[in-house]
Amino acid sequence: MPRISAGSVEEHREQVHQRVFEAFAALMAEKSFDAITMAQLAAAAGIGRTAIYHHFPDKESVVVAFASHETSRYLEGLRAALDGVESPVARLGVYIRHQLEAGQQFHMGFGAQLYGVLSRESLSQIREHVVAVEDVLRDLLADGVRSGAFAVDDEAATMSLIHACLAPRHLATSAIEQFVLRALSTTK
Incomplete structure (x- = not known):
């Protein structure tokens, strides 16, 4: 079971999404969409490589x-x-x-x-x-x-x-x- 880093599952999900969005914006400023991988997004957002798929397919x-x-x-x-x-x-x-x-x-x-x-x-x-x-x-x-x-x-x-x-x-x-x-x- 994944660890929840907030007061509720919903709050945790929102925090993870916010981190992914910030990571996405930063990566898009550096490289093209095609060059970005889900693993890079996860790393930049500070979440596990497989955990990102629980939020975004x-x-x-x-x-x-x-x-x-x-x-x-x-x-x-x-x-x-x-x-x-x-x-x-x-x-x-x-x-x-x-x-x-x-x-x-x-x-x-x-x-x-x-x-x-x-x-x-x-x-x-x-x-x-x-x-x-x-x-x-x-x-x-x-x-x-x-x-x-x-x-x-x-x-x-x-x-x-x-x-x-x-x-x-x-x-x-x-x-x-x-x-x-x-x-x-x-x-x-």
Whole structure:
């Protein structure tokens, strides 16, 4: 029977998963997904080579669980930041700032490295997490259109353009926020 290093089995499982996620992020910063083995993940997480299989059957399941974990944390922080902010313009500003700051805190940029190496099913499961974040932006835009603050002719294009504006990390957050808000404004 494996040793439990926490107050409960559930708490132990969460601690092990957190260590595996941290190890996965660190290993992905050093090497490609294909070059990472389950044994390396287990060693980096400080668990036994066979013990990792009690939690994850393979690397793809680690990636999917990792994406779920990171997205949940991101959305929790975003929703907390948006709580109590009424104005659609202010809410979109919060979204933009949170998205730019989150790039420093969350490991959600592995997508390009994983296309072509993950199964269609795993990619689909990861896409569900991206959609959850997109849904927040979609709702913010719809609120802004309803209030008359935003002009959005093509929702999908607008969302893509907003996210494209959030990619350059070398620009000041305030400049990006001002640019996006001005682009959507109905008062030009």
